[in-house]
Amino acid sequence: MGKQRVAVQPASGSLSARAGSPFSVSGLGPPGSHAPRVDKVPPMGPDDLRIGHGYDLHRLEPLPPAGAGRALVVGGVRLEHDRGPVAHSDGDVLLHAVTDALLGALGEGDIGQVFPDTDPAHAGRDSADFVREAVGRASAGGWRVASLDATVILERPKIAGAKGRIRETLAGLLGVDVSRVNVKGKTHERVDAVGEGRAIEAHVVVLLVRDDGEGDLERVD
Ligand SMILES: [Zn+2]
Numbered sequence: 421m422g423k424q425r426v427a428v429q430p431a432s433g434s435l436s437a438r439a440g441s442p443f444s445v446s447g448l449g450p451p452g453s454h455a456p457r458v459d460k461v462p463p464m465g466p467d468d469l470r471i472g473h474g475y476d477l478h479r480l481e482p483l484p485p486a487g488a489g490r491a492l493v494v495g496g497v498r499l500e501h502d503r504g505p506v507a508h509s510d511g512d513v514l515l516h517a518v519t520d521a522l523l524g525a526l527g528e529g530d531i532g533q534v535f536p537d538t539d540p541a542h543a544g545r546d547s548a549d550f551v552r553e554a555v556g557r558a559s560a561g562g563w564r565v566a567s568l569d570a571t572v573i574l575e576r577p578k579i580a581g582a583k584g585r586i587r588e589t590l591a592g593l594l595g596v597d598v599s600r601v602n603v604k605g606k607t608h609e610r611v612d613a614v615g616e617g618r619a620i621e622a623h624v625v626v627l628l629v630r631d632d633g634e635g636d637l638e639r640v641d
Pocket residue numbers: 476477478507511512513516
């Protein structure tokens with residue numbers, strides 16, 4: 421169990437437990453009803469947080485010999501389908517969006533700059549390598565992942581049965597508990613390229629927190 425640093429009452433309106441920080445919201449609601457309980461919390465400010473957004477899309481084509489699609493892999497998990505992404509690497513749309521979210525939070529550009537698709541070294545490459553590189557850059561910069569939320573938009577197959585494995589794979593790559601990772605699947609209501617099964621999209625947001633080396637933030641009630 422991690423070090424107990426933050427005590428947050430689950431009452432609605434309790435947006436922050438950090439009295440005195442820029443995120444403090446004491447004074448909201450009736451007196452006493454939402455008052456956050458604070459236990460010896462070191463000051464945390466904007467310099468301790470970074471948020472990043474990632475987006476990716478890949479065209480889906482039939483698998484060879486009918487087309488140029490690669491096997492469909494989403495979040496490191498293989499999905500059975502008669503189409504797959506056209507890509508220089510393995511075409512894992514979700515891991516690409518995760519990588520871009522991490523690089524974005526770090527202010528280090530995007531996946532195309534760090535891993536150019538003109539580089540033969542990246543041909544067919546396991547996209548987990550890209551995430552590992554981005555996580556390594558975060559660690560080197562003194563950051564760790566607080567949470568990640570992802571949406572995969574794919575008409576078929578449904579990812580519902582794979583979401584648990586995708587979450588576990590992402591959590592493993594990010595070095596966090598699976599509870600800090602969320603994966604949502606949506607269709608595109610049969611409209612446009614994604615809805616017609618000709619493309620797959622992913623959106624990701626990630627929150628990084630300054631890693632002070634004192635372990636995990638622990639939520640206690
Ligand atoms: Zn991509």
